[in-house]
Structure formats: structure tokens, C-alpha cells
Amino acid sequence: MPIKRDAKKIVYTSEQEMPQMPMSQGSMLWNKTGSWRNIRPEIDLGKCNQCGICWKFCPDMSIVIENEFPAVDYDFCKGCGICAEECPTKCIVMVEERK
Amino acid sequence: MSKEKKMRLTLPEEELVGSGNLACQGCGANLALRYVLKAFGKRTAICIPACCWAVIDGAFPHSCLGIPVYHCAFETAASTATGVKAGLEMVGDTETQVIAWAGDGGTFDIGIQALSGTAERNDDILYVCYDNEAYMNTGIQRSSATPLGAWTTTTPVKFPKDRPKKDIDAIMAAHRIPYQATASIAYPEDLYKKALKAKNTRGTKFIHIYAPCPTGWKSRPEDTVKLARLAVQTCLFPLYEVEHGEKYTLNIKVQNKKPIEEYIKLQGRYRHLKPEAAAAIQEGIDRDWERLLKKVNAG
Numbered sequence: 001m002p003i004k005r006d007a008k009k010i011v012y013t014s015e016q017e018m019p020q021m022p023m024s025q026g027s028m029l030w031n032k033t034g035s036w037r038n039i040r041p042e043i044d045l046g047k048c049n050q051c052g053i054c055w056k057f058c059p060d061m062s063i064v065i066e067n068e069f070p071a072v073d074y075d076f077c078k079g080c081g082i083c084a085e086e087c088p089t090k091c092i093v094m095v096e097e098r099k
Numbered sequence: 100m101s102k103e104k105k106m107r108l109t110l111p112e113e114e115l116v117g118s119g120n121l122a123c124q125g126c127g128a129n130l131a132l133r134y135v136l137k138a139f140g141k142r143t144a145i146c147i148p149a150c151c152w153a154v155i156d157g158a159f160p161h162s163c164l165g166i167p168v169y170h171c172a173f174e175t176a177a178s179t180a181t182g183v184k185a186g187l188e189m190v191g192d193t194e195t196q197v198i199a200w201a202g203d204g205g206t207f208d209i210g211i212q213a214l215s216g217t218a219e220r221n222d223d224i225l226y227v228c229y230d231n232e233a234y235m236n237t238g239i240q241r242s243s244a245t246p247l248g249a250w251t252t253t254t255p256v257k258f259p260k261d262r263p264k265k266d267i268d269a270i271m272a273a274h275r276i277p278y279q280a281t282a283s284i285a286y287p288e289d290l291y292k293k294a295l296k297a298k299n300t301r302g303t304k305f306i307h308i309y310a311p312c313p314t315g316w317k318s319r320p321e322d323t324v325k326l327a328r329l330a331v332q333t334c335l336f337p338l339y340e341v342e343h344g345e346k347y348t349l350n351i352k353v354q355n356k357k358p359i360e361e362y363i364k365l366q367g368r369y370r371h372l373k374p375e376a377a378a379a380i381q382e383g384i385d386r387d388w389e390r391l392l393k394k395v396n397a398g
Contacts, residue, residue: 005118010160024162028119031157036124052108056287057324059129061118068106076118080125080313081321094321 003064005029005073033060037079039094041072047091054083054092109288111137115165122155125320127310127327129155130284131229132164132200135306138294139225141166143196144183148176148210150202151236151312152229174209176201177217180224196225196298203230203244207265218274218303225297225304228267231312239315246335247383248376250368251315259371263383268307268341275344277302283309283338285327289350293340309336317367329362334388339395347395359384 007029012018019025043054054070055063062076063083072083084092115136122129128151136143146169147153153170157163171179180199187195199217201210206228214226233251234240241251243265254260271279278300282290290308297304311326313319318326330336331351338350359381363369369377 007119012160019160022159024168025160026162027117028121028157028161028163029117030161031119031121033119050104050106052106055106055108056110057130059122059126059133059323060120061114061116061133065106065108065112068104070106073118078124080323081319082125082324085321086324 005075032075033078034062034075037077038097039079039081040074040097041077041079041081041083041092042095043070043072044091044093045069047089049089051088053086053088057082057086110134110291113137113140115141117163117165119157120155120163121157122151123312123314123320125313125323126151126155127284127312127323128152128202128229128231130287130323131227131290131308131310134284134287134290135198135227135294135308136164136166138291139196139198139298142194143198144169144187145198145200146171146176146180146183147200148179148205149173149236150200150205150229151231152200152202154236173205175213176205176210177213177224177226180226181217181220181222184222184224197223199224199226201226201228202234202236203228203232204234204242206230207243207267211270214305215270215274218271218276218305221276221302223301223303225294225306227306227308229308229310231310231315232264233312233315235312235315247380248369248372250317250371256371259376266387271305271307272341272344274303276305278340278342279305279307280340281307281309281336281338283327283331283336284311285324285331286338286351289338296340315368317370318365322365326362326365329357329365333357333359333362333384335359335362335384337388337391339391346398347391349391349395356388 007027009030062073084094116133144167176199180197184197232244239252241253247263280293311323340348
């Protein structure tokens with residue numbers, strides 16, 4: 001599994017805690033967009049030729065490079081299927097999401 | 100499966116657009132900013148008016164971008180970016196680049212006077228229009244970037260859009276800005292190269308990025324990149340650069356133009372289209388392509 005990326009959701013309980021200027025305080029990594037998905041990509045690394053096309057076209061930055069091979073971060077993958085569509089060796093298949 | 104072989108990456112690995120953002124599945128606009136920021140790097144500030152990216156970025160106090168973001172009013176993307184740049188120069192920072200990042204509504208319709216003013220003053224910013232051909236963020240209303248014959252919620256099936264898309268690139272070329280280009284998310288290396296060139300040019304730069312929207316175009320999310328590629332291959336959206344409004348360079352010379360039907364049949368917004376209407380679209384594309392070739396051959 002890829003390295004876990006995580007962040008805490010910032011919640012203010014009172015007005016005093018709010019910063020004086022409306023500026024960004026943290027990243028959106030608390031928002032696990034993986035729950036939007038109903039099909040999931042699965043990579044067969046045996047057929048992978050390491051072209052990097054899936055990584056390049058992933059709109060959610062959820063294909064990460066691990067030991068010089070692509071891996072899917074299922075916490076954030078929204079299941080759009082661009083990686084499976086664009087893969088030249090067709091080593092990525094979209095399968096039904098399991099509960 | 101040899102462990103020694105390296106992944107062949109054609110773009111830098113650093114990501115400034117984070118995961119967990121609020122883009123729809125298969126969003127083209129998300130890819131567009133990802134590639135531009137790969138070229139621009141961390142020393143960049145970005146001004147975002149009301150557009151899809153104002154939402155994708157995330158709600159206060161969170162932001163998925165690794166750079167400062169300034170959310171501004173709909174019509175002021177270019178003038179806000181000018182102001183941010185002027186402010187940075189006042190405190191002696193000449194290195195930080197400023198990007199105005201607007202959708203097609205904020206560029207073609209609402210933001211055009213601010214953009215025109217910035218281009219006329221030749222302020223040192225990059226203006227990027229990511230073009231998804233309607234006001235997608237507010238619920239798919241017609242904009243002047245919507246192509247001929249397309250369905251939107253304000254141009255329903257019985258009355259599809261009867262006017263062609265506004266030629267924003269010709270408008271910007273008429274401003275004689277140092278550098279402008281059209282780019283597509285299906286050609287990331289080309290887009291990256293153009294963003295790098297814009298980074299190293301002083302003066303107003305304009306990049307028009309074609310970013311398909313599965314939600315508004317009623318296409319399958321996995322077809323996003325395919326649609327952007329077909330738009331280039333059918334000559335609907337040719338990739339070219341213009342320097343000082345005169346020197347046109349064609350980046351992808353399409354030899355065998357694909358018929359527009361291939362592009363149309365993948366999208367639900369064209370489902371009502373009759374064959375005659377498709378022929379009219381094809382005619383418009385052929386005419387625009389000939390016109391562009393004339394400009395390329397002249398300069």
C-alpha cells in the first residue's frame with residue numbers, strides 16, 4: 001500500500017479561534033474522496049511497462065509511484081476510470097467496488 | 100518485471116495540487132492546473148475568480164493547493180492578478196509569478212474587460228483560461244464559449260445554441276501580447292512546455308486550455324482525455340502559439356483530420372443533433388482551420 005496521506009479537519013468552536021484574515025490553514029487531505037467511487041481500478045503489475053501514463057493523467061493525484069511502479073491510493077481515487085482507458089498495455093481494469 | 104527499470108515520467112514529480120479536492124470524477128480542469136503548476140513551481144501566487152476552481156480548491160480554512168490562493172470577484176481575475184503582482188514588486192519580490200486562473204465564463208464573457216485592460220498595459224502576469232464551454236460551476240448555463248449546436252440548461256434541446264464559439268485567441272492576438280498559446284490536457288508535455296515558456300516571458304501571457312467536463316458535456320468520466328485528444332485531431336481545437344500577435348506556430352500538424360462525428364457521438368450534449376447540424380459544425384471547423392493555416396503560413 002502507498003504511504004498514507006492524511007490531515008486533520010480544522011473546526012472552529014468559537015469566533016475567537018478564527019484567524020483574523022480568511023487564509024488557508026490546512027490541506028484538503030482530510031476529505032477522503034475514495035467514498036465517491038463505485039468502480040475501482042486494479043493494476044496488474046505483471047503487464048505494466050512503467051510508461052507513467054496513468055500517473056500523468058490521474059486528475060486526483062491518486063496514482064502514486066512506489067518502487068518505480070504505479071500504485072493506487074484508494075483513499076482518494078474517485079473511480080473516474082481515465083487510467084484504465086488510457087493505459088497502453090491495458091493492465092488496469094475497473095472492477096465493482098466491494099463493501 | 101524488472102525492479103531496476105525506472106518509471107518513464109515526462110513531467111516533474113512534484114505535486115502542488117493536492118488530493119481530496121472537490122472536483123467531479125474525471126475533471127479536466129483539475130488536470131490543467133496540475134500541469135501548469137508543475138511548470139511554475141512553488142514560487143507562484145494564483146488568483147481565482149468564481150469558477151469551478153473556486154470550489155475544487157476546498158472551503159475555508161482548507162485549500163488543496165500548495166501555493167497562495169486569492170479568491171476574487173468574477174470579473175476581476177486579471178486586474179486582481181495585476182494588483183498582486185504590483186504589490187509584490189513594491190516589496191521587492193520580482194521572482195514570484197502571478198497567475199490569473201479563470202474559467203471560460205470569467206474570460207469570454209464576464210472578465211473580458213479586465214483581461215483586455217491587463218493585456219493593453221502589458222502587466223507581467225499569466226492569464227489562463229481553462230475552457231469547459233459553459234458555466235459548469237453554476238449548473239451548465241450557456242456562455243459565449245459554448246460551441247454551435249450544444250445543449251446547456253439555458254439552450255435546451257429544442258433551441259440549441261445557434262451561434263458559434265467566440266474566437267478568444269484572435270481577440271488576444273489583436274492585443275499584441277508577447278506570448279499566447281492554446282493547449283489541451285490530452286497533450287501534457289506540450290502544455291508543460293508552453294507554461295514554462297510563459298514563465299520565462301515578461302509581459303502578459305495568455306494560455307487557453309481545453310478542459311473537458313464530464314458533468315456538463317454528459318460524457319463518461321473516463322473519456323475526458325480522449326475527448327480532449329479528439330478535439331485536437333478533428334481540428335476543432337488546434338494547438339498553436341502566437342508571439343506578439345503576429346508569429347503563429349502550429350504545434351500539432353494534423354495530417355488526417357478525423358470527422359467531427361467521432362467527437363460528437365461521445366457526448367450527451369450533442370445527442371439531439373441532426374446530421375445536417377453536424378455537417379454545419381464540420382463546415383465551421385474546416386473554415387476556421389483554413390483561416391488558421393493562412394495565418395501560420397503568413398507569419
